[in-house]
Amino acid sequence: MSHHLDRTSLTLAGVTYRYKGRAGIGSLDIQVKSGEFLSIVGPSGSGKSTLLNLLAGFLQPQSGQIMVGGDVISGPHPRLTLVQQEPALFPWLTVAGNVAFGLSKLSRLERTKRVEDALKLVSLDGYSSRRVHELSGGQRQRVSLARALAVQPDLLLLDEPFSALDIQTRAQLSRELMEIWRQAGVTFVFVTHHLEEAMLLGQRIIVLREGLVALDRQTSQTDVAQLETLMGEA
Numbered sequence: 062m063s064h065h066l067d068r069t070s071l072t073l074a075g076v077t078y079r080y081k082g083r084a085g086i087g088s089l090d091i092q093v094k095s096g097e098f099l100s101i102v103g104p105s106g107s108g109k110s111t112l113l114n115l116l117a118g119f120l121q122p123q124s125g126q127i128m129v130g131g132d133v134i135s136g137p138h139p140r141l142t143l144v145q146q147e148p149a150l151f152p153w154l155t156v157a158g159n160v161a162f163g164l165s166k167l168s169r170l171e172r173t174k175r176v177e178d179a180l181k182l183v184s185l186d187g188y189s190s191r192r193v194h195e196l197s198g199g200q201r202q203r204v205s206l207a208r209a210l211a212v213q214p215d216l217l218l219l220d221e222p223f224s225a226l227d228i229q230t231r232a233q234l235s236r237e238l239m240e241i242w243r244q245a246g247v248t249f250v251f252v253t254h255h256l257e258e259a260m261l262l263g264q265r266i267i268v269l270r271e272g273l274v275a276l277d278r279q280t281s282q283t284d285v286a287q288l289e290t291l292m293g294e295a
């Protein structure tokens with residue numbers, strides 16, 4: 062969406078989080094433009110989970126600031142939604158019930174429209190009244206995506222959202238994710254330990270290593286050999 066183009070969606074300014082023994086992250090400076098699709102990748106122990114927990118508001122930076130859409134994040138934030146590895150859906154609710162979960166403040170009409178639009182975005186139109194326990198793993202992850210998008214966040218944080226799926230479903234959903242992103246016009250930050258996935262998805266790639274940005278580049282300009290080296294054991 063063009064009106065998003067020159068706004069900053071996410072800013073990390075000097076963000077640091079160190080565990081005892083000094084492992085952790087920092088100090089990180091990252092800016093993500095509104096509407097951008099950024100993949101963050103890194104070897105085991107590079108700080109991905111720590112960064113995710115900071116972005117989701119589950120951890121507080123020990124120094125520095127995280128801002129989303131101009132607001133400082135100091136806890137879970139409605140402008141930022143998280144899609145996790147295992148979709149945390151309510152099994153006793155319908156698909157529509159799950160997608161409508163964060164929309165209780167809207168009128169019924171508006172809510173229905175949001176749910177319909179979100180389900181269309183993830184190619185689940187026609188599934189509204191199905192129970193979640195009747196769905197495949199891939200379909201459940203689609204519901205989880207639809208629920209996250211229905212609240213119209215500034216930023217969607219994706220934590221290895223396809224890692225629990227079989228290879229074919231994973232490949233299919235990865236292909237579709239770019240299209241979903243284009244249509245939704247929302248900033249995507251996709252965190253993974255799979256280099257191929259990070260290269261396939263998104264416009265920009267950041268490699269974390271030992272809690273720091275080791276590389277930050279447009280995906281089309283990355284050098285695979287260099288990435289592979291950076292993904293090796295520290």
Ligand SMILES: Nc1ncnc2c1ncn2[C@@H]1O[C@H](COP(=O)(O)OP(=O)(O)OP(=O)(O)O)[C@@H](O)[C@H]1O
Nearest residue numbers: 080081084085104105106107108109110111112254
């Ligand atoms: N609760 C903790 N206490 C102490 N050290 C921790 C804690 N959690 C993580 N660490 C350390 O901080 C560093 C970053 O860990 P983190 O889990 O963020 O990495 P990661 O990139 O998510 O790794 P993986 O891909 O294996 O999940 C590692 O050196 C890890 O051992």
